[in-house]
Amino acid sequence: xxxxxxxxxxxxxxxxxxxxxxxxxxxxxxxxxxxxxxxxxxxxxxxxxxxxxxxxxxxxxxxxxxxxxxxxxxxxxxxxxxxxxxxxxxxxxxxxxxxxxxxxxxxxxxxxxxxxxxxxxxxxxxxxxxxxxxxxxxxxxxxxxxxxxxxxxxxxxxxxx
Numbered sequence: 001x002x003x004x005x006x007x008x009x010x011x012x013x014x015x016x017x018x019x020x021x022x023x024x025x026x027x028x029x030x031x032x033x034x035x036x037x038x039x040x041x042x043x044x045x046x047x048x049x050x051x052x053x054x055x056x057x058x059x060x061x062x063x064x065x066x067x068x069x070x071x072x073x074x075x076x077x078x079x080x081x082x083x084x085x086x087x088x089x090x091x092x093x094x095x096x097x098x099x100x101x102x103x104x105x106x107x108x109x110x111x112x113x114x115x116x117x118x119x120x121x122x123x124x125x126x127x128x129x130x131x132x133x134x135x136x137x138x139x140x141x142x143x144x145x146x147x148x149x150x151x152x153x154x155x156x157x158x159x160x161x
Contacts, residue, residue, distance in 0.1 A: 007089045012066050035131075040055050040057065041054065043123060053096060060082050061075075076108075107121045110144060
């Protein structure tokens with residue numbers, strides 16, 4: 001487990017002490033961001049994207065929801081929080097932090113095409129969410145999921161519900 005992962009886990013547990021109504025429990029959030037980081041590492045290798053940027057983006061992509069419990073607009077509202085969090089807790093340059101923050105800000109726009117890091121986190125988020133039976137009926141999620149399945153040469157039905 002890398003340092004940023006450990007910091008995110010501690011951060012998430014601190015947020016669990018807040019008396020907030022949540023869409024997902026903190027253990028669910030932690031499971032999602034850790035598995036998303038692992039998936040991001042695999043897809044980053046496949047797409048020739050810097051692994052550290054990909055895994056960091058996956059770790060922090062839902063940080064606003066973790067902090068507030070709110071899902072609505074969490075991607076857009078997470079932009080500033082991600083920047084502040086990474087400035088304090090990482091060794092990324094300002095340029096890299098901005099790239100990560102922009103990818104986080106746009107990760108909920110699954111129907112739009114963005115830069116490679118944005119596309120990676122959208123695909124990672126969908127791929128991981130599919131394992132939890134989330135939004136399988138959504139066309140954009142389904143299309144992205146099967147795009148990743150094909151990209152990774154996975155057999156249908158073998159790795160998911």
